[in-house]
Amino acid sequence: xxxxxAWILSVDWARDSVRTGNLLPPEQxxxxxxxxxxxxxxxxxxxxxxxxxxxxxxxxxxxxKLPQSDLVGLLRSAGASVRxxxxxxxxxxxxxxxxxxxxxxxxLSEAExxxxxxxxxxxxxxVDSA
Numbered sequence: 001x002x003x004x005x006a007w008i009l010s011v012d013w014a015r016d017s018v019r020t021g022n023l024l025p026p027e028q029x030x031x032x033x034x035x036x037x038x039x040x041x042x043x044x045x046x047x048x049x050x051x052x053x054x055x056x057x058x059x060x061x062x063x064x065k066l067p068q069s070d071l072v073g074l075l076r077s078a079g080a081s082v083r084x085x086x087x088x089x090x091x092x093x094x095x096x097x098x099x100x101x102x103x104x105x106x107x108l109s110e111a112e113x114x115x116x117x118x119x120x121x122x123x124x125x126x127v128d129s130a
Contacts, residue, residue: 003052003077003117005045008038037120044120051079052120057100058113061085065110078117 001008013029032039041052058080064071068084075082098105108123116123 040120054079
């Protein structure tokens with residue numbers, strides 16, 4: 001729902017709507033305090049903007065904390081093209097993610113990428129100065 005920009009509401013919305021006999025306006029029930037990016041993601045969709053990771057490629061290598069198929073599905077629903085590389089795990093990380101965006105490749109942790117999705121903000125790309 002988040003990656004598609006759908007309304008993410010408290011159950012109070014359904015309960016209060018049933019109690020009043022009408023669908024109530026959803027704004028005051030949006031769970032933006034609990035899930036910071038839900039409003040940003042919804043507004044992005046309403047403005048017709050592309051998905052958060054549209055135009056990005058993510059390479060997944062190694063063992064992921066989330067089931068790998070779930071992580072790949074989430075990244076794809078956020079607009080990324082995803083490639084899974086099987087083989088040995090990387091040095092200190094169980095999972096290595098590489099984000100390729102606008103010609104820049106940046107290593108990211110699984111947590112960094114998931115935080116960016118839940119906050120509906122572009123991942124922070126580190127550019128080497130070397």
